[in-house]
Amino acid sequence: MEKFICGNDAVAEGVRLARPHVISAYPITPQTIAVERLSDMCEDGSLKADYMHVESEHSALAAAMGVSSVGARAFTATSSQGLLYMAECLPYASGARLPIVMMNANRAIATPWNIYGDQMDSMFLLNSGWIQVYVEDAQEALDMMIQAYRIAEDKRVMAPVMVNLDGFVLTHTYELVNIPSQEDVDAFLPPINLEDQVMTIDNPKSLCISAGNDFNFEFKIKQEQDLTNSKSVLEEVDEAFSQAFGRKYHGLLETYKMEDAEAVLITTGSITGTTRIVVDEMRQAGHKVGLLKLRYLRPFPQEALNKALEGIKAIGVIDKNISFGYEGTIYTNVNSSIIHMETPPKSINFIGGLGGRDITKANIEEAFQKLMSGDSLDRVQYMNVRCEQ
């Protein structure tokens, strides 16, 4: 069935199909519509879940941890200030290896106060032990809600997943979205089974144990190994998803028209769609340009990225964030990966979109032109700034 819906609706539809037992969420712009829809679904019976009205985002994730600790499927959603307010709970959940799924509507963080979209919020939490995936459109948002539970609950992974979609550009714009049948989703995503994890009378467990300087390090090494190894699991889940539903997202990253490309832009989230169109137009005009869509930032796809960039002369990394005092965070991550290539491409950071500023087709074309010009450029370039810098 196809429906003309917005990104928030698509998230809610995906969550409904994944059949969580409990939803604990606190509304925040631009995520509000998603949790309102889920609340409606719990009310009209189309989703048989308990909806918990919590008093804050910190409580929303704390409640989800309780739900997950007893072996039930938990969902929460947030954005921006809400994500930062719940930040303390994020490593708690990942350290406890709880397969919670959360939607994050990427939004600017204060101050100056701003409700529009950029990716400053989720970048803060790259080190939280959560898997982070960024979607390009509403269809991918819906599909990733379903994939996310299968990845999170895989015994080889057991990590929480944050599905990021750009505030307003994705959460509030409408598109035709294919909604899979419950039957097909049930066949793809079996009920959660954490029997060997949860406590029973016969199998007493200690929850949230301490591990001091004598044992803590090894717990963290195990967590790191499992999150790194989840790369193969999420590729596998995407492949199984494409066989079941006919839509493929290419796992860790997607390459677009990169075969003979001289300049490549690396994107995450909604800006990928605009860049695709610019690549098509510039290709028609004879320019050898391509696009690499980073889907996952954690685990970071180092091997896949380096392989995809072999033979490329210049790359530009689009960051909708600044790590103040340095550069865009994705740029730092990409550079630390390509340093292991035999002949790494020249790389430039294009920072834009902060506080919801548009990144236009013209801005993207200009970025490609700069990369192809061979000029020596400052390593950080700002896109679409309204005055002199």
Added chain:
Amino acid sequence: MQRPKLKQWQEPKSVQDYPLGSTCKSDHLTSINAGWRTYKPVIDHDKCVMCLRCFLVCPDGVIDKSTNPLTIDYDYCKGCGVCAHECKPKCIEMVKEEK
């Protein structure tokens, strides 16, 4: 309720043998925990009437009532003295430990 006996704990050989996250099987302790004790409780079994008040009030559950006379697990007794304070027949003495 009897105090659970300490189960043998095997140190993991590989990080992958560690518990998955911060949830792990209960009923085992990885180390003894009595290093801060200055005075240890000693029961005068001739005076003890087996009222079990000490068993009830011990915050660490180190008094084992499955034995007669009662025994104290000094690996986990922190020496707080609550048992001696609460003992009606005054048959528990806190004895300074020389180390």
